[in-house]
Amino acid sequence: MAKKRSEIADVDRSLYDFRFSDADAEKLAAGLTPDIVREISAKKDEPDWMLDFRLKSLETYHRMSKPNWGPAIDGLDMDNIVTYVKPATDQKSDWDSLPDDVKSTFDRLGIPEAERSYLAGVGAQYDSELVYHNMQDTAAKMGIVYSGIEEALKEPKWEALIHEKFMTLIPPTDHKFAALHGAVWSGGSFVYVPKGTKLDFPLQSYFRLNAKGAGQFEHTLIIVEDDADLHFIEGCSAPKYNVVNLHAGAVELFVGKRAKLRYSTIENWSKNMYNLNTKRAIVDEGGTIEWVSGSFGSHVGYLYPMSILSGKKSSCTFTGITFAGAGQNLDTGCKVVLNAPDTSAAIETKSISKGGGISTFRSSVVATKKAEGSAASVSCQSLMLDAMSRSDTIPTMDIRCKNVDIGHEATIGRIGDDKVFYLMSRGISEEEARGMIVNGFADPVSKELPLEYAVEMNNLIKLEMEGAIG
Template sequence: MAKKRSEVADIDRTIYDITDSEEGFEKLDAGLTPEIVEEISRRKDEPQWMLDFRLKSLETYHRMSNPTWGPSIAGLDMDNIVTYVKPNTDQSATWDEVPDDIKNTFERLGIPEAERSYLAGVGAQYDSELVYHNMQDTASKLGIVYSGIEEALHEPRWEALIREKFMTLIPPTDHKFAALHGAVWSGGSFVYVPAGTKLDFPLQSYFRLNAKGAGQFEHTLIIVEDDADLHFIEGCSAPKYNVANLHAGAVELFVGKRAHLRYSTIENWSKNMYNLNTKRARVDDEGEIEWISGSFG
């Protein structure tokens, strides 16, 4: 019987090390200043409260010391990290509209092959922006919301919920790189599953960092209401470079009473990547979470 590529023994690291041209990409200056944070917020057309949140997080970042726990981060210099890179495309719900170089990268990584065969919805982020997002009608008809978190911020119903939940499980005061995330976060996923709703097939988001010397700071916010059930899959990867790259995303998972969430994540980082991701969940009475995490590089 033929093996499938998903078996660990068959994973070929070289498919993750293929790089694409950055021609036509928009980059902000490296480093961390209020002007950079304000420009990120302006590009996202965010509500004022989010800009205020970013600027306060930046102040917190500058006040805090580097964490003393975990591996050495002596080689990470934020003055040399670009915190926002926009690829040469806007978000699309049609795979054919994605530029060929970006599309080819995701094709090599199994997206959207997985969408066609198994998934109820897929989001794909390239550097700092979502480039593709789609969800099957079967999921949306159940009342499930799966979108980019920035897109949801422009919907009054979801903006209020995001404001209530955003960075409450992982406050910027948690550690220096949580504060960094609060200041410069970009892209990510918003999922809302109504009470009593059960989705038989997973949703998946995939985050690809291509730019050299850059950071990726996506935010995942998942809310599974009482008696609901969801399986959510995240994947991350980046090519190998001879300079430092940074991944400092955040994942916040809210699981209601008697609800069930299966959260699966696989990360494929190269040796030059500082992976300073923070993930946290809150599970209500009789709720359940299955947390499956794996990484290799």
């Protein structure tokens, strides 16, 4: 009798690793020069101020050094990265109007079905350009704006607002790859939610990098005005190649007084990817930012969403999980600046490492002199599945006033043999038992996601757990 396959082994790996030829795509030359930056800007038909911004960002990039405090990124050579790849299609609002390969990509990832089921709007980016964008009439009638950021730049009303906000939370001088983003950004989303508007269903953007040896540099700008409420979901994936790919996107979130924004992300980049993404939010009085983050894939990752609590009684929560497998070095975490009275932050993270993977949790909590009466808690739990793997916790606290309550706790452990034995005594295989324990460990993150994304995250864990015994 054939051996029954476990649930872990039954997962279809081709869900994320499929790819199509990019022979018909329009590509710029690899490398990073002023001429390439000018060519990107010309293709976008941008206002002059944006071209100036790009060129100044490029100058900043060349002046700055690579980070030397995290995982090594010596394998990343910008001379070999193509910074702009345009797929052979323009943006559509109907899935059936897309070329077969592009449509098939998003069909297999389940994006059209998700849109039909429960989303208020969807944007889909393929390499450097948005290829699909649509929003339900009900959301549009509420005055919500959800479009590609390049499309919004062509509208005088929104150009002025974008000019005011663009890369003010993440200035090009912040770090070398913020400067890179400022020089070559392409695609991304613009969302504006008017005062008092509450959208019951999420908006979603999905970013797919298909081209070999390319980078993706989308920019997301979301403005949630006073007393408004929004849930925004971001997903991303890429097939695996034997050359380096790069992701250096940027996310800027502006949350108004008493407003609420939940930003959920499942990042599933291929394991040849350098993921050097920057995300930052600023929150006004009584407002709330909620981060839900799942980080899977990529060879090297630097990812630390940051919240600046600038208004009295503003708050943030961060719930995240990282899974580092063989050949992965993922340096992730969260940053919070308490910059007003009575602010609060709650950070809960989980990390899993196996097969020699390295997972580092890096947190930063800053309480400025304005933060009287504020509180923050940081909790990090790490699970190592074998003796080859590594997990580190690096908390930083910078407290500049007396009346604050800030704490940090961290635990690192392994799967207990007694738990595995108990499940095996109930007829469950060892591989399935370990998978169940890991999924239980990840449950606090999973339950914060919409059902379809919780299922995706659990499937990703199952993929990573394959072969975790023996």
